[in-house]
Amino acid sequence: MRMVFSLVMVLGLGLAGFAAWKTSEFINVTKAREQAALKRIVPTVEVFVANKPLPFGHVLTPDDVVKVAWPKNALPETIFQDPALLFPGDGSRQRTVIRQMEKFEPLLASKVTEPGEDAGLNTRLDRGMRAFTIKVDASSGVSGFLRPGDRVDLYWTGNTAGLTAESSGEITKLIESGINVVAIDQSTEGTATGAAKSVTVAVSPQQVARLAQAQMTGRLAMSLVGVSDDTTAAAADVDKRGLLGIIQQEVAPVEAAKVCTIRTRKGAEVVEIPIPCTN
Structure with missing residues (x-):
């Protein structure tokens, strides 16, 4: 009986040790994976992008843009991060879109005018x-x-x-x-x-x-x-x-004088002789 009890205890200790070893190994693997994942994460910064398609000539407003995370090591040179630079002053000097932009396309200085600048005829x-x-x-x-x-x-x-x-x-x-x-x-x-x-x-x-x-x-x-x-x-x-102020005068037509005649024959010749008209 004592021998069976001892055997069971030894077996239990062995299983417990094996479980502890596997747990430790799993934790070590998980930590290694987390560290590798952290190394692969790219640092980001918030930048302004269009939240809808923006056509040429559109006057830019705060409702047209949204901030998103953008890889820090891949930032375009003229991208906007500061709202005070994108929308300066009291809003009276607005920017105008001079290159059509699609949804979620980053806002660049080359795609909008300077504040208050005219975009063209x-x-x-x-x-x-x-x-x-x-x-x-x-x-x-x-x-x-x-x-x-x-x-x-x-x-x-x-x-x-x-x-x-x-x-x-x-x-x-x-x-x-x-x-x-x-x-x-x-x-x-x-x-x-x-x-x-x-x-x-x-x-x-x-x-x-x-x-x-x-x-x-x-x-x-x-x-x-x-x-x-x-x-x-x-x-x-x-x-x-x-x-x-010259008024053109209309000339009234002159009615031609009426002439009455009678015809007489002198041999083979017919002669018309004018006479006074009776009517």
Whole structure:
């Protein structure tokens, strides 16, 4: 009996020792794996990325971006990490997207403008509108008083002789009213000085065709519309007679005098002899 008890105790101690050894081995292996995993973990930093597709010309707001972890050893040179740099000041000087970005694409300085910087002329055009440039001088361009954002009426002066029965030479006609100016010369800012050489306006494709034809066949002049003026200019056609107030007199047709005759025969010859008309 004592021998059996001793044998069981020895066997139990052996099993306990084996279990302890296996446990220790498992712990050592687990620690080694954890240390290897820690060595493989790449340090990260938080950066700003787009949280949705951002098209060209989009004005960037805090709602368009989100912060994500980015590998520290793979940071692009001009990536944004500080919100004060991405959105400086009180929000009045916003950045504009100048390269289309996809969702979760990092925001880089090369993909957005500087704060308050204009992104270009095409960002000022509404849907369906086109930019058209008109050559002007000091008189036709309102002597340098135009600025981007102004509205103008456009007048065409050209020769209409031979186009219609009533055409009588040169005429000045209002062809477009309340057209938006988007650029002066090559500037979209309101800082231009002096008389402009060209004015770019935002018009529809149909208006582009009209203005191109007008510029080829005559001279264009502009008149500045007031800021608070919401009226629509009435049609205006003025030629030389209208300018000088000359009214063309209509000549009444002269009725030809009625002549009455009688015919008489003298031999083989028939002679008409005038006589007074009785009615």
